[in-house]
Amino acid sequence: MKALVLTPATRDVSVRELPVPEPSNGEVLIRVHAVALNPVDANYVAHPLAEQEQRVIGTDFAGVVTAVGPDLGSSSDLRAKVGARVAGFHQGACSTNDRPGAFAEYITAPYDLLWAVPDGMTLEAASTVSMCGLTAAQGVFTRLGFPCPFDDQTAPSVDSSTSDVINVLIYSASSSLGLYAAQTVQLAARSFGCKIRLIGTASPSKHEFLRQEPYRYDVLIDYHDPNWVEKVKEATEGKGIDRAVDCISEGETVYKVHDTLNENGKLAVFRGPKGGQYDPTRLRIKPIYGSVWEGLGHEIGYNGITIPANPEARVFATKFFNFLSTAATDGKVKLEPNPVRLMPGGLERIVPDGFALLGSGMLLERSTSRSEDYMRPISGEKLVYRIVDEGK
Incomplete structure (x- = not known):
């Protein structure tokens, strides 16, 4: 599969071929269809926290479950079924400890930290929420x-x-x-x-x-x-x-x-x-x-401090995603997604275009001199990249 990979020592980011991951107990494998950008994605590429040789970057994603972990074969939870449309977030390169990133063609994730996307919502829109x-x-x-x-x-x-x-x-x-x-x-x-x-x-x-x-x-x-x-x-x-x-x-x-x-x-x-x-x-x-990362339930090395694993924060996160998931059965969307600016080019254009718009410093100092319409200043919307068309 292709993934967007950071080399922290050189601050270089490139699309690379990596093995498709396998889901462990409690996890599902997701074919990523869309990813949404957040300021932390760009900031911790320009100013790496990561200390590993390579890290897959990226946080927000949405896609389709293609396989489930060994213990989930008989699960009745919609999010743990092949074919389920789901969304969630990873930590990417926003830590010193090695955490998964979302900007890849396939990722694994704990099913209970995902939410089931209702049929009436596009995966591009769903990627903006988590x-x-x-x-x-x-x-x-x-x-x-x-x-x-x-x-x-x-x-x-x-x-x-x-x-x-x-x-x-x-x-x-x-x-x-x-x-x-x-x-x-x-x-x-x-x-x-x-x-x-x-x-x-x-x-x-x-x-x-x-x-x-x-x-x-x-x-x-x-x-x-x-x-x-x-x-x-x-x-x-x-x-x-x-x-x-x-x-x-x-x-x-x-x-x-x-x-x-x-x-x-x-x-x-x-x-x-x-x-x-x-x-x-x-x-x-x-x-x-x-820190939102507390919701992932792991100890995190972040900005010079160690944030201990917080079981209560993880429970809150699972309840939040359960709440969002009810939209898939009752048809009532719980949080309206951000307006989407669909950016061209897929994984290859995230850094030269998306990160150029986000900037890598203070949010109030964002600026760009690019003339393309999709490079206009960000206001009231989320930058989204399509990794693969839904249905493929």
Whole structure:
């Protein structure tokens, strides 16, 4: 099979021929049809964490099960059956310990960390959901304490019985993560009757889109406005933000989002102080940070620290993917996929085109001088590469 392989010592990435992997107990073999790009994919190629001679890169994927592990032959779970359409995510080269990558023609994965893709959803669209969707769910339910409709073990700190409006801010609302964060907040509100005022910051060109289902923002503010912090506070009728999600989590964004919080507010961030280049000691309310990789259930060497295996995070991840999988039987999509920008060229063009668009530094510093339409700046969509046409 072909796979996109990083040589960390030289930072070289190339398409190489590798053996097709074999599924172990609890795993399935997947023919990958589509992969979606995330900023970490590009960042940890330009600035490798990996210490091995070679690593298959990539996180988000969707495809079709072609074989199952020795212990799954009699499983009744849809995701453990040959022919099942599934999606999930790997860690790729985003660690020091050797973790599987998704940018290959075939991959293996634990079946319970996959979700069954409904017939009405393309695999290209499904490839955009898994990592950012779980990241949003961890932030909104586990860290910010919204009541969770698929995990009654997650202790909520948001009181859904109160008559008070909960002021929620999502910074960078049109980002991939922002689109899922809004949906998870609305899911909590709909499932438990929480009264929320959803406030987002985004470019004005995205405001009309974000007012619609399934995001349904109440207030949208241009984050280029130098007074956006004050305008957010005004939108809360002077009460300040109760719960905030900073989808960029870099330097000034952390400081400014923090300044919108009231004295009991909470802030979820998705980059630690080192990667996000902010100083928590400057903040009266400490940002709540966690890694989506914890959901994979393994010890992880990451950015100079060792994140221990977290069984509770893995259980939460399996419940999340079980929840998404119910769409395959009841026909009701739980999280709408990001809008897709289908990029040309397959595996061979991920680095020269996709990574060029994503950049390898801070998200707010992205730029490209390319003139092709598919190389326009990213806004409110996910870059997706088709590895093979569905049906093949």
